[in-house]
Amino acid sequence: xxxxxxxxAGLTACSGCQLTLLNCEDELADVLRRFELVYxxxxxxxxxxxxxxxxxxxxxxVSTPADLDMLFSLRNASRLLVAYGTCAAxxxxxxxxxxxxxxxELLRTVYGGQGSLPESFxxxxxxxxxxxxxxxxxxxxxxxxxxxxxxxxxxxTLPPVRSYPVCTECRSxxxxxxxxxxxxLCLGPVIQGGCNARCPAxxxxxxxxxxxxxxxxxxxxxxxxxxxxxxxxxxxxxxNRFKPGWDYGQRR
Amino acid sequence: MGSVVEINxxxxxxxxxxxxxxxxxxxxxxxxLHLSESPRLFEALLxxxxxxxxxxxxxxxxxLCSTVHKVTALLAVxxxxxxxxxxxxxxxxxxxxNGATVQDHALHLYFLVLPDLLGVQGxxxxxxxxPELVKQGLAVKxxxxxxxxxxxxxxxxxxxIRLGGLGRAIPKxxxxxxxxxxxxxxxxxxxxCRLFSTPFxxxxxxxxxxLALEPSSAPLASRRLRLGGDRSFAVREYREHxxxxxxxxxxxxxxxxxxxxxxxxxxxRLHHGPALSEGAREIFKAHRHELIGKDIxxxxxxxxxxxxxxxxxxxxxxxxxxxxxxxxxAGIAAAPHGGTGTAACEAPxxxxxxxxxFDDAGICTQADVITPTALNQAAMGRDLLALARGMEGEExxxxxxxxxxxxxxxxxxxxxxxxxxxx
Numbered sequence: 304x305x306x307x308x309x310x311x312a313g314l315t316a317c318s319g320c321q322l323t324l325l326n327c328e329d330e331l332a333d334v335l336r337r338f339e340l341v342y343x344x345x346x347x348x349x350x351x352x353x354x355x356x357x358x359x360x361x362x363x364x365v366s367t368p369a370d371l372d373m374l375f376s377l378r379n380a381s382r383l384l385v386a387y388g389t390c391a392a393x394x395x396x397x398x399x400x401x402x403x404x405x406x407x408e409l410l411r412t413v414y415g416g417q418g419s420l421p422e423s424f425x426x427x428x429x430x431x432x433x434x435x436x437x438x439x440x441x442x443x444x445x446x447x448x449x450x451x452x453x454x455x456x457x458x459x460t461l462p463p464v465r466s467y468p469v470c471t472e473c474r475s476x477x478x479x480x481x482x483x484x485x486x487x488l489c490l491g492p493v494i495q496g497g498c499n500a501r502c503p504a505x506x507x508x509x510x511x512x513x514x515x516x517x518x519x520x521x522x523x524x525x526x527x528x529x530x531x532x533x534x535x536x537x538x539x540x541x542x543n544r545f546k547p548g549w550d551y552g553q554r555r
Numbered sequence: 556m557g558s559v560v561e562i563n564x565x566x567x568x569x570x571x572x573x574x575x576x577x578x579x580x581x582x583x584x585x586x587x588l589h590l591s592e593s594p595r596l597f598e599a600l601l602x603x604x605x606x607x608x609x610x611x612x613x614x615x616x617x618x619l620c621s622t623v624h625k626v627t628a629l630l631a632v633x634x635x636x637x638x639x640x641x642x643x644x645x646x647x648x649x650x651x652x653n654g655a656t657v658q659d660h661a662l663h664l665y666f667l668v669l670p671d672l673l674g675v676q677g678x679x680x681x682x683x684x685x686p687e688l689v690k691q692g693l694a695v696k697x698x699x700x701x702x703x704x705x706x707x708x709x710x711x712x713x714x715x716i717r718l719g720g721l722g723r724a725i726p727k728x729x730x731x732x733x734x735x736x737x738x739x740x741x742x743x744x745x746x747x748c749r750l751f752s753t754p755f756x757x758x759x760x761x762x763x764x765x766l767a768l769e770p771s772s773a774p775l776a777s778r779r780l781r782l783g784g785d786r787s788f789a790v791r792e793y794r795e796h797x798x799x800x801x802x803x804x805x806x807x808x809x810x811x812x813x814x815x816x817x818x819x820x821x822x823x824r825l826h827h828g829p830a831l832s833e834g835a836r837e838i839f840k841a842h843r844h845e846l847i848g849k850d851i852x853x854x855x856x857x858x859x860x861x862x863x864x865x866x867x868x869x870x871x872x873x874x875x876x877x878x879x880x881x882x883x884x885a886g887i888a889a890a891p892h893g894g895t896g897t898a899a900c901e902a903p904x905x906x907x908x909x910x911x912x913f914d915d916a917g918i919c920t921q922a923d924v925i926t927p928t929a930l931n932q933a934a935m936g937r938d939l940l941a942l943a944r945g946m947e948g949e950e951x952x953x954x955x956x957x958x959x960x961x962x963x964x965x966x967x968x969x970x971x972x973x974x975x976x977x978x
Contacts, residue, residue, distance in 0.1 A: 314593065317616060317618040317970050318570065318618045318970055319615075319621070319711045323710070325678075326710050328696055328697040329697075332693065339679075340677075340678070343677070343679075344567075345569065346667065346677050346678045347567070347678060348670070348676045350566070363593075367593045395615075397596075400599075410596065412602065414801065418801065423593060423594050442615065443709070446710075501708065502709075502714045507708070507714045507717065510611060512712075540603075540604060540605075541608075
């Protein structure tokens with residue numbers, strides 16, 4: 304059987320999604336045997352970004368012309384393009400202020416008032432520019448979901464689609480409900496599960512790192528939080544942390 | 556006739572960068588290090604966020620250093636708000652940092668540097684030519700990961716460490732499991748240095764000016780930075796001593812510390828005579844002559860010694876936490892008030908400084924992050940030029956391989972480095 308040819312790369316990101324693959328200590332040796340890492344500059348010299356690839360796992364938001372070039376190049380060279388992680392899927396932390404400040408204001412704050420600025424535009428998800436075949440969510444992604452995808456690729460398919468909120472797994476773990484019982488700003492009801500309610504199980508409210516669940520009742524979440532005394536600003540800041548531009552009127 | 560040799564992209568390191576060597580015939584005119592990561596702008600994004608949000612957001616700067624970014628941010632916010640934490644919380648954070656050091660040094664040494672020593676391109680060939688070493692590296696790395704997962708609640712961007720305390724107390728059976736795993740992994744951690752004591756076969760480089768936190772029995776309480784043998788300053792006053800300038804070819808600013816090109820990282824820390832754990836002390840004694848007074852080529856060996864130190868120290872910390880027993884350490888609901896807080900920690904690749912100002916409502920008005928890779932940038936540029944000049948006339952492929960290898964000695968983290976202070 305021909306090995307599955309992979310590209311693993313990053314755009315505007317923290318490298319955490321690529322690192323998640325390297326953190327699969329139990330599976331990594333097997334992955335290295337079964338896949339051909341044609342392009343993986345973080346861990347491999349002498350790669351070819353021209354491919355061709357069976358799948359390209361790409362992390363990060365698109366925020367510079369160089370990001371866009373790389374995204375088009377990998378899209379063209381790969382049969383499947385995977386938006387690897389929340390930045391690639393929704394814009395992620397880099398995009399949190401997209402609704403409030405222009406890119407130039409942010410750049411001036413960091414690089415000063417005079418002189419030329421690095422070329423950069425409002426960070427955006429892959430879906431704004433190219434078609435995406437699969438999405439792995441999370442900041443960082445769950446190792447299980449990465450391994451699940453790799454296993455599916457070997458079998459010539461993709462994993463099953465999940466569509467339930469963090470609360471589903473949180474309730475089944477019998478965690479104390481941080482939203483209803485402790486009155487904390489927990490985003491569990493509107494966020495896609497699959498993390499086995501990792502943070503609430505640690506006593507930390509869901510910060511929304513996996514992006515919106517399909518048919519999220521955003522309006523109800525907003526009401527619940529407002530009733531508990533949180534300000535609209537504070538709620539929106541938290542909602543925007545990993546994905547800007549929620550529809551607060553959405554009921555399903 | 557002028558020509559340019561370009562290494563693009565730099566590989567086997569975190570983030571996006573490239574190097575250009577400008578040649579006139581065989582003569583090297585200059586070398587440019589481009590840290591071309593997209594601007595991340597965290598300092599600007601943090602303005603307008605509440606004090607409680609800052610550590611959760613800022614750890615996303617970098618995955619490799621997320622634990623130390625989070626701990627440093629927590630310390631800086633706590634400094635601003637005057638929050639004190641318990642011994643248990645402090646020890647837990649220290650344990651997390653040691654776990655991160657084990658994990659990160661193991662990743663760097665076994666998977667990014669080792670291919671250079673064995674003459675292969677990267678992890679894939681490594682798994683074919685040296686499967687036993689890959690297995691060993693993964694085992695060492697895994698014990699670091701286990702600490703992050705168990706204590707931090709997540710491997711990258713840990714959640715369990717929070718302002719004033721912890722999300723959940725670590726139960727006894729989990730600490731016992733950590734202790735057992737650490738004991739099992741220690742022999743391998745002590746062996747790491749054997750692989751990385753091979754001398755780097757290239758010309759001698761300029762003598763570095765080492766910058767690190769002053770050694771302290773409580774690492775998180777160290778509040779002074781030491782430069783070279785005799786100069787030091789308070790972390791709080793770093794703005795007076797660290798000067799940043801913009802470079803036309805890099806998205807990271809160039810830092811000078813007290814007017815010199817400082818070098819931070821494992822070798823810098825060992826030069827400042829830290830109190831090492833027992834096993835690491837022995838190894839350091841045996842290799843001292845290869846490290847002290849030497850240039851950055853010794854940094855990988857220094858990392859191997861630190862890896863052993865971090866694993867042994869993690870075991871001590873787990874044992875101490877078992878003695879203390881589990882108790883809830885809920886985060887403190889601090890009354891927000893205006894103020895500025897600053898803190899520094901030793902990240903795997905060197906000194907990391909965070910500083911934040913808040914208004915009376917606890918909203919961030921200014922954020923500043925100085926990263927080890929930004930601090931090292933000037934020294935990296937200087938050493939690249941020295942190495943390229945020292946290899947004038949050699950084959951291009953040999954020179955570019957050496958330059959890449961030199962950069963890996965510094966273990967840069969480029970996502971981190973493009974965060975800079977408002978000029």
